[in-house]
Amino acid sequence: MPTTRILITGANGALGRALAAVVPPDVEQTFLARSPVALCPPGRQVLGDIVDIDWSDVTAGCSTVFHLAAFVHRRADTAEAINELHAVNWQATRRLARHCREAGKILVFASTVAVFGPAEGVVDDSTSPNPITAYGISKKRAEDSILEESVKGLRYSILRFPLLYGPGGRGNMERMLQAIARGRYLPIGDQRVRKTCLFFCDAARALLAAQCGLNDVFVVAPAQSPTLGEIHSAAYDAVRRRKPWGAIPVPIAVGAARTVDACARLLGRPTHLEAQVRTLTSAAHFDGDRFVAVAGYQPQTALAAGLDATARWLENGSDR
Numbered sequence: 001m002p003t004t005r006i007l008i009t010g011a012n013g014a015l016g017r018a019l020a021a022v023v024p025p026d027v028e029q030t031f032l033a034r035s036p037v038a039l040c041p042p043g044r045q046v047l048g049d050i051v052d053i054d055w056s057d058v059t060a061g062c063s064t065v066f067h068l069a070a071f072v073h074r075r076a077d078t079a080e081a082i083n084e085l086h087a088v089n090w091q092a093t094r095r096l097a098r099h100c101r102e103a104g105k106i107l108v109f110a111s112t113v114a115v116f117g118p119a120e121g122v123v124d125d126s127t128s129p130n131p132i133t134a135y136g137i138s139k140k141r142a143e144d145s146i147l148e149e150s151v152k153g154l155r156y157s158i159l160r161f162p163l164l165y166g167p168g169g170r171g172n173m174e175r176m177l178q179a180i181a182r183g184r185y186l187p188i189g190d191q192r193v194r195k196t197c198l199f200f201c202d203a204a205r206a207l208l209a210a211q212c213g214l215n216d217v218f219v220v221a222p223a224q225s226p227t228l229g230e231i232h233s234a235a236y237d238a239v240r241r242r243k244p245w246g247a248i249p250v251p252i253a254v255g256a257a258r259t260v261d262a263c264a265r266l267l268g269r270p271t272h273l274e275a276q277v278r279t280l281t282s283a284a285h286f287d288g289d290r291f292v293a294v295a296g297y298q299p300q301t302a303l304a305a306g307l308d309a310t311a312r313w314l315e316n317g318s319d320r
Helices: 014-022 079-103 134-150 172-181 200-209 228-238 250-266 273-281 289-295 303-315
Strands: 004-009 027-033 044-047 064-067 106-112 155-161 163-165 197-199 217-219
Touching: 004 014, 014 027, 014 200, 064 079, 079 106, 079 134, 106 134, 106 200, 134 155, 155 200, 163 172, 163 200, 163 303, 172 228, 172 273, 172 303, 197 200, 197 303, 200 289, 217 289, 228 303, 250 273
Parallel strands: 004 027, 004 064, 027 044, 064 106, 106 155, 155 217, 163 197
Antiparallel strands: none
16 A cells, blocks of 8 residues: 655646656545646646646645746746746745644755856855846746745755756756757757756655755755766757857857847747856756765666667657
């Protein structure tokens, strides 16, 4: 018989699916999503929007809530979109944190290194947050809401994840692999820049390692962060293409991207290529050693293996 039940919000997302796949078989799972959940182990499925869901009903019988649902991989460039972003990422989390405290549930929250904003050098748990994007600000407010409830007795863990990638993903890594496979990508930027990234399954294992309620906030990262050059090499290998020699300097890449964005706006099909280029080429080096020490957690997936698995998923048509 199952020993406990957990709730996973955002169960249709790549991280939600990865978590559901690594949960021990003796644990019952409840999945919350806005549409029927595919590719998950058997479990109770609840359809609803976290903005106005009745948490009492959804969390019934659950000891731990893994809160992964978020407004992410979408542009918040209108007032309406920004309002939705804060409603989903912050206000819904605030309601959930209050409920978990009142109902005696443990809350494990998937946050992001975007709360640090642009930072030089290696970022770790001692680095002060300074979010500058609407997404980063909304997640920091969500963190603050959880911490406010923790003072009143909420048991929690907050994990700040770096760039996540893998099957089911919709971020920069997956877009880069697709562009390389189509012959529409060339390496850009300083290939020595460090870029911390984490495979979805490893992020899911980190969530499980935090399910006891560590009552703290942690950066989660592998022991070694690859360089941009190493990421490019592994990506070209994953799609079985030869990596070009050299790389396009950042100023040239940014200028070209800006031109594409301007043309796209004139055609009524706005793109955000310049922002993507700047994100890809900027340093993002994170240290998760404290979480390793506290939770006994170690990522298991090497970069090459993770990108290869992602490329095979994309080749097979994915499941979006």
